[in-house]
Amino acid sequence: MLRVTEPARQMVLDIRSSEENSGDLALWLEVSGAASGAFTYDMWFQPAGDAGPGDAVQTSGELTFVLAASSVDKLQGATLDVGASGGEQGLVMLNPNSPAPERPSIADRLPVDLSTPEAQRILEILEQEVNPQISMHGGWAELVAFDDGTAYVRMSGGCQGCGLAKVTLSQGIAVAIQDAVPAVREVVDVTDHASGTNPYYEPSKK
16 A cells, blocks of 8 residues: 655654654554645554544555555555655655646636626625625625626625535625616526635725
């Protein structure tokens, strides 16, 4: 599963030798995230006996490695080696796997042209009717694209990640837009609700 070169194994053993009860410790490895199109990693010493059913345990000589359950598939075929960084030797992971590229949202793939009469009217409704209302709860909404009868709206501030965002969209924002602009057949929320920002609302300066 994980290939460990001899220089890497010796380096891990050397580092582990300074730990208390070093003989009981395994090197745990986990994919911690992604940066610049490659995985990032966490490595630490912990007793191999702590491994759970989904963790992958493998042994290389007197050294045990534990691959965290969430990272087993991402580390298939990877090699732990020693490399130089900034003039110093350290452990490096050579991994043939890479994170899946982030797919842009539908709105991000559309040509952004908000100069049409329909888009301008939607912007006006958001500015004059919708945002003054939802700003009282720390949120605001913006039009990011309008295409073929569909308005793509991004919600921010207090609405971003809010459990009631769907209700706000369907019963508030969508109703206001469709009442004012009959050409709008659908209002789609393209918000990244997994992240959030500090809520505020400020009317645009004319």
